[in-house]
Amino acid sequence: MEFFDVLGTQRWQVSGEKKARRGGQIGIAIASIGLKHSQGYVVVLQFDDGKIDSFNPHMLSPA
Numbered sequence: 001m002e003f004f005d006v007l008g009t010q011r012w013q014v015s016g017e018k019k020a021r022r023g024g025q026i027g028i029a030i031a032s033i034g035l036k037h038s039q040g041y042v043v044v045l046q047f048d049d050g051k052i053d054s055f056n057p058h059m060l061s062p063a
Contacts, residue, residue, distance in 0.1 A: 011063040012045060014055060022053060026063045 009028055016023030027045035033054065034041035042054040 012043070012060040013063040014045070015059050015061055022047070022055075027053075 011026050011028055013026045014022045014024065025047055027047040029043050030046050030052070031044040032041050033044065040056065043057055043060060044052060044054045045060075046052050
């Protein structure tokens with residue numbers, strides 16, 4: 001597993017309807033995690049309420 005700290009305070013919005021898991025919510029990217037033998041990675045967001053969750057990059061757009 002590879003872990004990358006994300007520097008900066010860029011805010012990202014989770015795409016999807018509001019009834020979807022965290023759809024429409026905005027958070028700050030705090031890390032990205034990738035598995036060595038996988039082509040993909042996830043972005044870890046911390047939301048304004050303090051909760052942390054991870055998402056595929058295609059689910060995010062700049063806020």
